Amino acid sequence: MYRYDEFDRDFLSDRNREFRGQVERRLAGQLTEDEFKPLRLMNGLYLQLHAYMLRVAIPYGVLSTRQLRQLGMIARRWDKGFGHWTTRQNIQFNWVKLVDVPDILEALAEVDMHAIQTSGNCIRNVTADPFAGAAADEIEDPRIWAEILRQWSTNHPEFTFLPRKFKIAITGALEDRAAIAFHDIGIRIVGGPNGTFGFRIYVGGGQGRTPYVAQEIKDFLPPDQLLSYLEAMLRIYNLHGRRDNIYKARIKILVNAIGIDAYRTQVEEEWERIRGEEIDLPADEAARIRAHFAPPQLQPMPVGHAAFSKARAQDSGFDRWVRHNVLPHKNPDYAIVSIAFKEPGRPPGDATAEEMERVADAADRYSGGEVRVTYTQNLILPNVARADLADLYEDLKATGLVAGNTGLITDIIACPGLDYCNLANARSLPIAQDITERFAEPEKAEAIGELRLNISGCINACGHHHSGHIGILGVDKKGTEHYQITLGGSPGDDAAIGDIVGPSFPAEEVPDAIEKIVDTYLAQRRDEEGFLATYARVGADPFKEALYGTSR
Amino acid sequence: MPSVITANRLVDGIVVYLSENDNWLTDLTAARVAEDEAGLEKLNAIAGQAAADHIIVGPYPMAVDLDKGIPEPKSVRERIRAAHRPTITAVTEAR
Numbered sequence: 060m061y062r063y064d065e066f067d068r069d070f071l072s073d074r075n076r077e078f079r080g081q082v083e084r085r086l087a088g089q090l091t092e093d094e095f096k097p098l099r100l101m102n103g104l105y106l107q108l109h110a111y112m113l114r115v116a117i118p119y120g121v122l123s124t125r126q127l128r129q130l131g132m133i134a135r136r137w138d139k140g141f142g143h144w145t146t147r148q149n150i151q152f153n154w155v156k157l158v159d160v161p162d163i164l165e166a167l168a169e170v171d172m173h174a175i176q177t178s179g180n181c182i183r184n185v186t187a188d189p190f191a192g193a194a195a196d197e198i199e200d201p202r203i204w205a206e207i208l209r210q211w212s213t214n215h216p217e218f219t220f221l222p223r224k225f226k227i228a229i230t231g232a233l234e235d236r237a238a239i240a241f242h243d244i245g246i247r248i249v250g251g252p253n254g255t256f257g258f259r260i261y262v263g264g265g266q267g268r269t270p271y272v273a274q275e276i277k278d279f280l281p282p283d284q285l286l287s288y289l290e291a292m293l294r295i296y297n298l299h300g301r302r303d304n305i306y307k308a309r310i311k312i313l314v315n316a317i318g319i320d321a322y323r324t325q326v327e328e329e330w331e332r333i334r335g336e337e338i339d340l341p342a343d344e345a346a347r348i349r350a351h352f353a354p355p356q357l358q359p360m361p362v363g364h365a366a367f368s369k370a371r372a373q374d375s376g377f378d379r380w381v382r383h384n385v386l387p388h389k390n391p392d393y394a395i396v397s398i399a400f401k402e403p404g405r406p407p408g409d410a411t412a413e414e415m416e417r418v419a420d421a422a423d424r425y426s427g428g429e430v431r432v433t434y435t436q437n438l439i440l441p442n443v444a445r446a447d448l449a450d451l452y453e454d455l456k457a458t459g460l461v462a463g464n465t466g467l468i469t470d471i472i473a474c475p476g477l478d479y480c481n482l483a484n485a486r487s488l489p490i491a492q493d494i495t496e497r498f499a500e501p502e503k504a505e506a507i508g509e510l511r512l513n514i515s516g517c518i519n520a521c522g523h524h525h526s527g528h529i530g531i532l533g534v535d536k537k538g539t540e541h542y543q544i545t546l547g548g549s550p551g552d553d554a555a556i557g558d559i560v561g562p563s564f565p566a567e568e569v570p571d572a573i574e575k576i577v578d579t580y581l582a583q584r585r586d587e588e589g590f591l592a593t594y595a596r597v598g599a600d601p602f603k604e605a606l607y608g609t610s611r
Numbered sequence: 612m613p614s615v616i617t618a619n620r621l622v623d624g625i626v627v628y629l630s631e632n633d634n635w636l637t638d639l640t641a642a643r644v645a646e647d648e649a650g651l652e653k654l655n656a657i658a659g660q661a662a663a664d665h666i667i668v669g670p671y672p673m674a675v676d677l678d679k680g681i682p683e684p685k686s687v688r689e690r691i692r693a694a695h696r697p698t699i700t701a702v703t704e705a706r
Contacts, residue, residue, distance in 0.1 A: 086622065088665035106668060108692050110624035140703045156623035409702035477688060478697035486687070488699045540687060 060121050060429065061206045061351040063171040070214075071168045074175065078102050079161035086158065101181075103174025104160055107481050113152045113160060114177040115167060119187035119205035119229075120148030120432040124419035127430050129170040131415035137163050142415070144400065144408040144436040146472055146521055147226070148186050149177060153479055175213070180221045182212035182293075188230040188237045189431040192352060193395050193441040195387035199248045199256045201231035203349050204285065207340055210348075211286050218293050222300035223308035225293070226265070238434060240264045240273045240554030241526055243310045244292065249279065257281050262292060262322070263314030266520035270556045271311040274319045276326065283345070287338040291330035295322065355427050360392045360444035370449045377452050379501055380463035385448060394445050396426070398438040398455060399470065402462035403499035406488045407473040408436030417458040425451045434523075435472050437465060468510040468577065469495045472523050476516030476533060477540070483516035485533025485540035490514055490569055497570040498577075507577055510590050511550065526550040528590045529576060530557040531569065542569050546576070546602060547594045555591075560599055561607050575605040612674050614651050615642035615682050616658045617692065618667035626692045627667060633657055635667055639693040640681040645672075 063071075078098070085095040099105075103114045115130070122130075130150055134142045137159045138152045145151055155163060167173055176183055187205045188194065208227060212218065218225070230237040231248040239245030245261035258280040264273025280288055296310045299317075314322050371378040384397040398418055400410055418438055422430045425447045426440035433439060443451060455461045464470050471494065474480065476487030491514055498504045513527030517534075524530035530545035542564050545557030564572050579602050584593045594602075616629040617639075627635040628642035636642070645651035651672055658670035673689055675682035684690045691698060 086665065092662070092668050106619055106624055108688070109626060109695060110619075139701070141701065158622050404700070405702055406697075406699055411703050478691060478699060486691075486698060488697065492699055538686060 060123060060202070061118070061348070067171070068168070071171075071173055074102075074173070075161065075164045075168055078164065082157060082161050097179070099160075100178040101175065102160075102164065103177035104155075104157075105178065105481075107153065107479055108477075109479065110154045111157055111160070112479070113155045113163060113174055114145065115150050115152070115172060115174045116177050116184040117149050117172075117432050118209050119185055119191070119202055120189050120434075121191075121202060122430040122432065123170070124422045124428045124430065126170045126172055127415050127419040127422070129166060129172070131412040131419070133163055133166055134410075134415065135412040141409050141411045143406075143475060144410060144432050144438070146408075146434050146436065146474065146523055147184060148189070148432045148434050149184060150432070151475070153475070178224075180223050180225075181219050182208075182215065182221075182225045182227065185209055185212070186226070186228045186237055186242075186434060188232050188235075189433040189439045190236060190386070190395050190441065191231060191431075192354065193388050193393075194232045194234075194236075195389045196233040197231050197389060198233070198250055199231040200352050200354075201229040201237075201246075201248060202352050203345075204231075204246070204248070204258075204282075205229050206348050206351070207285070207345065208289070211289075211340075218297065221293070221297055222302045223305065223310075225296075225310070227289075235550075235552050235554075236433075238523070238526060238550040238554075241266055241270075241523070241550060242273060244289065245273045246285075251279060251281075255281075258285055260288065260292075263311040263319070264554075265309055265311045266523060266525045267309070268306060268518040268520075269309075269312065270520070270525040271315060272554045272556065273311075274314065276319060276323050283339055283342065284334070286340055287334050287336070288326075288330055290338050291326045291333060294329055294333075295325045299325075355442055357390050357393055357442060357444075360446045362392065362445040362448075367445070367449070376461065376463065376501075377449065379505065380452055380461055381448065383463045383467060383505075384465045385445075388442070392445055394443050394448065396440040396443045396448070396451065397433070397465040398440065398460050399462040399465055400437055400460065401464055401470050401495065402459065403469060403495040404492055405495070407471050407491050410438075414458055414460060417454075418460070421451060421454050424454070435470060437470070463501065464504055466509045466511075467504045468498050468507050468512050469504050470511075471495060472511075472513040472527070474515050474521035476514075476522075480516060480521075482519055483533065484518075484535040485516050485542065486566070487514045487516040487522055487531075487533060490531060490533070490542065490566060493566075493570045494573055497574060507581065508587075508589065510577075511548075512573070513548075523550065524548075525556045526554070527557060528594075529573065531573075534563055536563065540566050542566065544569075544572060544576070544606075546599060547591065549591055553591065558599060561603055572606055576602055579605040613677050613682070614645050614654075614672045614674050615639070616645075616654045616670050617642075617673045617689070618658065618662070618670035621665055621668050624668075626695060629654055629658055629661075629670075633661070635661065637695060639675075639684065642675075642682050644675065644677065644682050
């Protein structure tokens with residue numbers, strides 16, 4: 060993985076010194092809240108319902124075990140012993156004190172981490188396929204390009220005060236596991252002629268109050284031209300994006316207002332103009348960054364098939380975990396393992412300090428010391444020998460992190476909601492808990508099959524409800540929390556925005572409503588048909604009938 | 612409508628309420644209650660000064676119920692703030 064050089068470290072230490080001074084001046088009353096707020100937000104520090112919240116960037120979701128242990132230390136020392144994996148591969152600490160933040164940032168800098176650009180109208184932390192470098196279906200490792208984008212976008216003077224925040228996601232695999240269609244810019248690495256590759260660029264996707272699936276702007280961009288093209292895209296947005304209305308300020312609004320063709324024409328004109336300006340990375344620098352992501356030297360580790368089959372036959376929990384949480388690696392002796400932070404009753408994505416440390420131990424023992432965070436709020440061990448799976452499972456069992464439910468209905472994405480967030484209209488976490496408990500029986504969840512259920516506590520859609528096969532949106536209805544349900548959304552290659560199925564439900568009726576939707580799906584599906592295929596074939600009517608009866 | 616003033620404490624962000632002697636306490640039941648507009652105006656002035664004195668952040672009036680003789684929040688949001696914790700069992704607590 061990428062390691063900071065002296066330039067990176069000096070920059071971060073200067074920045075932390077600067078913010079320490081700003082915090083001291085705020086505490087001494089030399090800065091008002093109006094003056095201080097933009098400064099703290101530039102350093103990832105929000106003021107939420109109960110306390111300050113620090114959102115720490117995890118670049119493209121990649122963590123070393125040293126970093127993960129430091130996050131655990133921070134949770135224990137300066138928070139209430141836990142953190143929350145976010146829906147953008149970051150981590151949030153929900154209970155930090157302003158007075159402690161400069162020390163926390165210093166502790167982060169010790170392990171090459173920070174909270175810069177996790178807030179504000181800038182290019183946010185770039186997200187990527189959490190299986191990068193390991194996925195069996197990978198064309199090119201997206202971390203190399205995510206790191207190049209990180210360096211390009213960090214403190215980019217022209218793009219520090221955009222009309223609104225800006226999110227980029229990149230995948231290098233055949234299957235999109237980074238939800239690129241729901242980003243301001245989505246980048247898909249595609250194969251080119253003679254074993255080359257390039258970038259297919261999408262623009263104008265996003266969730267929030269006006270959801271859009273991103274549209275293709277460039278079919279094939281050679282790798283050495285990525286930065287100049289993105290620079291042109293950002294510049295046109297910066298020039299024409301609306302600053303008069305926060306709800307119309309994202310690039311998706313601009314692209315859909317003027318149309319993708321008009322936007323493309325302007326970008327291409329600008330690109331032609333600036334291509335010669337040495338914005339693009341020199342080949343030797345790209346090679347230097349690539350070297351940080353050299354594939355690990357994985358020793359041949361053939362699994363003993365008889366012993367493995369026996370272990371699976373003897374332990375149904377292990378067998379289920381292998382079915383759902385063990386995913387194909389590019390090396391057939393190895394696997395990608397999903398560590399689920401989603402057992403029934405757990406607030407999705409919350410992780411204790413001890414769990415962080417135990418996962419770090421497991422990653423050191425079984426996965427070359429590398430961990431990934433997924434936007435679905437789980438952790439990934441990217442390089443586990445299949446021969447070690449049974450031992451890893453036993454180790455994880457001791458920490459309680461062996462829910463074999465990755466991709467199932469209980470693998471819920473949920474934002475912190477009204478239990479923590481200042482923007483929320485309704486709670487997400489209790490709804491997630493109720494639903495996971497309703498489907499707690501592993502056989503029941505497994506019989507339903509793959510199902511993405513996402514919950515947001517407000518229209519800002521941090522819980523990705525628009526892209527859930529089943530989406531739940533919390534709304535305030537005359538002072539009580541109600542939940543609107545959408546069906547048919549998808550974050551992947553068939554990206555789609557869910558349709559609102561009908562009137563909202565009060566909290567206590569949500570688990571029943573979800574069960575009715577699931578029962579309708581199970582009654583209607585043919586053979587192994589997934590939820591989306593059934594929904595596309597039968598339409599919303601059977602679900603409406605189940606939820607509201609014929610009278611509605 | 613009876614109201615109290617709430618804010619977050621500057622130094623740690625914790626939810627506080629304007630109480631007697633211009634103290635800012637975490638306990639809602641100890642909050643000073645304004646029964647009318649004139650009373651609220653007076654509390655608002657104290658809160659404005661406390662914000663200027665860098666004790667608290669973002670003060671605002673919050674309607675309360677007095678049915679049980681102590682101020683109680685009316686909205687879910689304010690019930691959650693007054694409890695100083697989420698409504699769910701935290702991951703660090705026994706489930």
